[in-house]
Amino acid sequence: MGFYPTCPGNMNYQLSSPVFDKVTIELNPNFYSGKEFVIATKNQSDKNLYIKAMQLNGKTLKRYTLNHADIVKGGMLNFDLKAKH
Numbered sequence: 001m002g003f004y005p006t007c008p009g010n011m012n013y014q015l016s017s018p019v020f021d022k023v024t025i026e027l028n029p030n031f032y033s034g035k036e037f038v039i040a041t042k043n044q045s046d047k048n049l050y051i052k053a054m055q056l057n058g059k060t061l062k063r064y065t066l067n068h069a070d071i072v073k074g075g076m077l078n079f080d081l082k083a084k085h
Contacts, residue, residue: 011068034074041079048081
């Protein structure tokens with residue numbers, strides 16, 4: 001999906017290049033304020049392994065971490081991938 005936990009009990013996730021074009025996580029309204037969190041990837045392929053740019057809810061994301069609170073609010077994480085570092 002493009003993120004994974006860095007340490008058990010830590011609420012931050014490390015971002016990496018996704019292997020899917022799009023993933024939608026449906027959030028349970030009994031527990032979370034957001035309806036869904038969508039991860040979308042532009043230029044996803046076996047050759048495009050590097051992150052060119054990221055946006056969280058339309059704003060440029062310059063860090064390679066995402067907090068759990070960002071996910072459960074709902075929204076969209078966009079990745080733009082490239083072939084060379």
